[in-house]
Amino acid sequence: MFKLRDVWSDAIDSQDGCARVDVYQDLKKMTLDVIGLGGFGYRLQALNRDDNSNELEQAYAEIFAKVPPVSLYRIFMDCFPFLDFVPDERTRKIRESRATIRRIGMEIVQEKKAAVRAELAGGTVDSKVLPSKDLLTLLIKANIATDPKEHQSLTDEEVLSQIPSFLVAGHETTGMATTWCLFALTQNPQIQHQLRQELLSVQTDSPTMDELASLHYLDCVVRETLRLYSPVALTLRTAVEDDVIPVSKPFVNRYGKVQHEIRIAKNNRVIIDILTLHLSKDIWGEDALEFKPERWDSLPDSVKDVPGVWGHIMAFSTGPRACLGYRFALAELKTAIFTLVRAFDFELAADPKDVTRLGIIDQRPALKSQPKTGAQMPMLIRPFVPL
Template sequence: MLSLSDFTTPILIVTVSYGACILAVRVYHRLFPPLRFLRGPANSNLLFGNFRELADDPTASLHEKWAAEYGSAYRMHGILNSSVLVLQDAKGMHHLLSHTEDIYQRPESARWNLSRLLGSGVLVTEGEKHRMQRRVMNPAFGPIQVRALTDIFVDKSLELRDYWLKEIQSSDSKTPVIVGAGLSKMTLDVIGLAGFNYEFKALTSDGDELSRAFSSIFGGNQRNFLDLLRIQFAFLRKLPIPANPRIRHAREIMDRIGKQLVTDAKKLAELPEEKDTKSRDLLTLLVRSNMNTSIPEHQRMKDEDVLARHETTSTSTSWAIWVLTQHKDVQAKLREELLTVATDNPSMEELNALPYLDSFVREVLRMCAPIMWVFRTAIKDDVMPLKDPIVDVNGKMHTELHIRKGQQIKLSILAMNKDKKVWGDDAAEFKPERWGKEPEAAHNIPGVWSHLMTFIGGPRACIGWRFSVVEMKALLFTLVRAFEFDLAVPKEEIIFKKGVMAPLARPAAKNLPGHQLPVVLTPVKKDN
């Protein structure tokens, strides 16, 4: 008669053998990655790989140096010696961005981390759900809607101008203004009104509870070592570890107020459009689009998916101000053009009709892309074509790369925007005059806007790029007409924050608070 052990022992052996095979395959892939033949920098840290070098680089230029040495596709070492393909090849980028729904997706670890902060919205979803969300959202981000929001951009820019005037009038004329703080408040106010018809009151007061909740989520580095481990290892996320109480409380506030905003927007969306004369915000337009009866019920977004998210316009404008302090001739030329406009309240068409402002914004977003890189992971095997052949460590030339499922890929946005093979030998120089006569090679860059990778491209391109560009133009129009900008510390004291890249003074610079951009503002005389 068969005993229990006669059944359990074979099952145990098969289970252990299967687990051992999976472990062996993973160890093999870790030790012998498929793209190990590619050239690239040596591993500089057993735990963090080359990411430690990148984090310690004050100039944010390592990817440019590596591409110049190893080519437009090279290998670097990631966390725990994982293999990362760094891509700066126009054809390869176009292939990847064209297949971000079916082959190359945002890494699961990044999606988990974003969902922890923002919920399961359009930044996190993949596949058919993401395509459905984009179809519903697209009408709310078109040029007609952005034109209707331009008054909000301009009004809030004027509020920031007056906020800074008041600040410098109440202090010594040479006392620096921390421009990032004011820009962050202003763009938060814009997101409140333009995004979902909500008054954050960030500029006019200390802000309400939702403003403070946003600051808790976005106002600093909330990660600790345990968070980093949970991002990398999915099994740790299943442990009963309480969430960061500050983030949990902020999310509760955002969810509570967000649901009420969606409810209010639904009431406005139910009105005939000719009777709804007040709502210009994206949320109401988005809800109205989502309620369209031509959209099948199963393709509509959930209420929590339609809430607006924070933008990076304040960071881009911080970069613009930094550039103006370093190029006084550009500052003077830009101000001269802006002062030819007779009104303080320009329309979107008037802003877009200013050629030097347009060229200046394009050059800032080329040289100073706030997002330096993005990651993707291959969810199936693929063959990636290359525009520029690369030579591997064995001297063999490759015109395509065989990508294995699970391969991590890093798109180097900033380095691509400054590639000398694309933009010429003066690619590292700030020259607004280059626009209108861009080199032919730039036309191959698969970006959604202006031959740049700043807003990415393909199905996952930044949906709010029009919003961001026009808001930035409105800010610069108002501020450059009102102030002359001078850096309050020596140029050598400025370092570059990674992630959402921004120019920042070292903490010890002139005893100023660290991680800020201090600028001396001088009001422009009316007779100038």
């Protein structure tokens, strides 16, 4: 966080007291660095580069690049799988990117393994005692530990396969959430001011988790951001058996018949539309589309039935496949907002009506007027100077 604050301060100094920055791209670099360190104890240094020369970041950008229109060649490939041996440009790039991610991932696993072994040389291993606390070290240590039986240990390949999940799940999402939070603050200057007052009441730049947790208005702002701008807008599930989904009130189906439940058959796919749920006036009230942190002080009863793993919202999903990193994400989001809003004043450098969302599943921000630029959120940033 401090690194990003320094990068933006330098930009302000070099642009005569007001910097124009793409906060989304910078926040994504920051969250990549954070998951690199917190997840793998690995310095990805994405923020230290002026260009996008971080190999890993580039590899991910390639895989998540806007999918081009379906080419004739791709249709042929689907019909004649042997053509797969002569991949088209996009397939080739995706394969190269996967290979890069795999190579870097395997380097990280091997380095960590060597470090954990060196640390533990000579003794038996208690998987609970761990000097290094990143997720990967924990996994490797638990794996090398003498307590699990051999068939319970993961192979290097299995450990490696965890890295992309954590990198993907843990960096874009938090980057998006922080960006939308700053966007909401630019659209509500009074809320930005009130939040900054609370943040400035803390005497230190590096609050503990308990100090952060005690900031009530920050908590409300974060909850409201994750409700109104849920980074994951929808998710899918496939029924493993015939089932019935209960509904809160009867509805009329497309054949004009009143239904009291939704019947689904084995293998049916179900879309869980998180954002629609978060914006429902029936649940949240007539002001559901407004950014109102204070709503969290008196929620309507209907909200209490929303079954999310955290905070009566579905931003982190629910059930056994809910977000594994939600506590990490909340700590990161709060720390980022704390550090950045104390230091800077944010103003949107675009017409708010021009701001849109790129994805269907996710919520990458973009400008309607610049469809070719891809995801972005331009802002003007000035140092905050107390009166």
